[in-house]
Amino acid sequence: MVVELVSVGTELLLGNIVNTNTQYLAEKCALLGLSMYHQVTVGDNRERLSQVLKTALDRSDVVILTGGLGPTEDDLTKEVCAEVMGSSLEEDDHTRDLITEYFKNSIYKEIPDNNWKQALVPQGAKVLENHNGTAPGLILEKDGKTAILLPGPPGELKPLFEEQVFPYLQERQPEVIRSQMIKLCGQGESQVEDKLLDLINGQSNPTIATYAKTAEVHLRITAKASNEEEAKELLKPVVKEIKNRFGNDVFTTKEEETIEMAVVRLLKKHELTVTTAESCTGGLISGRIVNVSGASEVFREGFVTYSNKAKRKRLNVNKSTLKQYGAVSKQTAKEMALGGVFATGADVCIAVTGIAGPISEGEKPVGLVYIACYLKDKVKVEEYHFKGNREKIREQSVVKALDLLRRSILSNYNT
């Protein structure tokens, strides 16, 4: 089954926003085992939208259109779809009720006239209830072709797709597709690919796709089969083999788990508390830990010690260490980690000091970063040479710091 994405909106053509919906939908369609050959973006223009839709319906089985379902005159997607697919618009009572309900709980005193337009649906269309806005999703089928219309705001599109469109498409797919995520930290994408070359080249089912993220590599292993059981059986040996090859580089096999979630999970498991002592990352590591709901169980406080004076006062870094080795040194990182534990009584401290640039410091180059982790009377310090601009260097430092924390726990507890 071939699917095509059509994004509708002049704001996309003007570059006002990044089209993240397309990536989201493309990934989900790949997960469903659907083939995709084209993605098209077109503005709020009747003639051009009509032409794009006709071409898409001609060369693809399913066309997913996003955007242009709003209440204003610019919003044309529904009207054009109905016209192209030979259907007429009629009012949907249930949608009308939902719009009334939606506005009851809003700041508006009256329902704007325009919004009633959103209760009109093409005759014969399947109406998908939208719990996060007033534009319903719509599915139109005609002569073996399907158009799926979804609202543009990601907060409306994603739940609608997840809950109603995904199962609809899955049902129409004769094959069952199952996939497994494996997330790694510690190797670059090309290194990971090199290590998997035999698996990637040797097999077409399951397939292995690599996704490079900041200091992480994600692998998606996808199997097609005639039933769920068979798909799982196909996945199992490949997933096992990959996990064996990468060992502790694997930080999670859960789709939604981030590295900070994996770290907080490990800290909870071993009943450890953590503190942070940050220089060049400036609070971004603690910021990531606090991303995790329930982080308060393992994280109570952190220090952002940007100046030398703060490193001395808060973390008791020796004046002579700073003088002899400098703020960006293995020795300072080590003392920061020790000082963090000493000041807070936490079980673990992760400390970072480095040169994020753009200006190097004396002989020390931009990108030089030291990360230290104190755990159970041991301090491990690592030296990194990151590439990229100030932001990239800091982002990589954050991920590598979280990863060092994770590895320190693993090696200490042999889990």
Added chain:
Amino acid sequence: MVVELVSVGTELLLGNIVNTNTQYLAEKCALLGLSMYHQVTVGDNRERLSQVLKTALDRSDVVILTGGLGPTEDDLTKEVCAEVMGSSLEEDDHTRDLITEYFKNSIYKEIPDNNWKQALVPQGAKVLENHNGTAPGLILEKDGKTAILLPGPPGELKPLFEEQVFPYLQERQPEVIRSQMIKLCGQGESQVEDKLLDLINGQSNPTIATYAKTAEVHLRITAKASNEEEAKELLKPVVKEIKNRFGNDVFTTKEEETIEMAVVRLLKKHELTVTTAESCTGGLISGRIVNVSGASEVFREGFVTYSNKAKRKRLNVNKSTLKQYGAVSKQTAKEMALGGVFATGADVCIAVTGIAGPISEGEKPVGLVYIACYLKDKVKVEEYHFKGNREKIREQSVVKALDLLRRSILSNYNT
């Protein structure tokens, strides 16, 4: 002049990456005053790419193709373009030299055979030197139509576009386009639009476009004219009028300045130092301040006090305050700000405490956030009710905190 974007790459069709190049190029083309009606993504497939390119050249004057210029067999953009535009490939000596040079400084001992393919260019093409990779950019002109080929990695594409393609397109544009950015914090997008309705509806040159960002609204005012002077004259009164209407809500009129850069600029101007006392934001505010190169002049340290104990110990928040009003209260925020200044000797402290969710605390709802700013013996505290998930609530808190800091400085110094 009508321009069309064609992104080439199966990884985009699989949703492996978000297509940020398209947004970047679309914004630049809008800035140049070019019209754009279509953006298309197609995979690494000879037949489909050829078809997409033919359609694009048929309906547009300039087609910008990105991706598919790499050294592997999958990379077809150059070959297909040459074929469609009736040109043949020949080796470019200068590009060959650059490839040799590039690999001299790399980890590779030998130049992979594949890479010589990148020295082939269509006959008659303008070759754009790529300083960040081995694939040159290319411009092909034929029968009044132009194809511009750029490498996919943003780190290669952006400098190539900025330095070589932008001036090329600008020269071919008969009109001069000049635009002015105005960035606001303190009002929602619809409020801003309401206040500008007369200007937006009344004028077609300059035009006013609004861009909603997290807790910010950006306005781009764009004028077309026959020369630079005239364009500037068209912009001036509109920019002045908008600045008048929004007063201190405007935090910058510089294209590249972020709110944290504006804050650091103001702190430097008034020779003030700042510290941070963060609970729910967990270090993200200090992280943003440290984003700014040169922040060390105004920022020395910050506190992440997530637990009540840390609030008491580091910031001297009263036990009775925490007990009576709770950690998320106006009183606690105020004491955190006072405590931050007291502990560090900084001139200013920005403090945040709130409920990021997903679970509310007693009667206090998710999204309730207090932000306090201490400056010159005065503390200002603001109460916010943010919407969205944990991440969104924290992101909004960070921007509003930076904005309160900015406003506090402005009102204290009447600047």
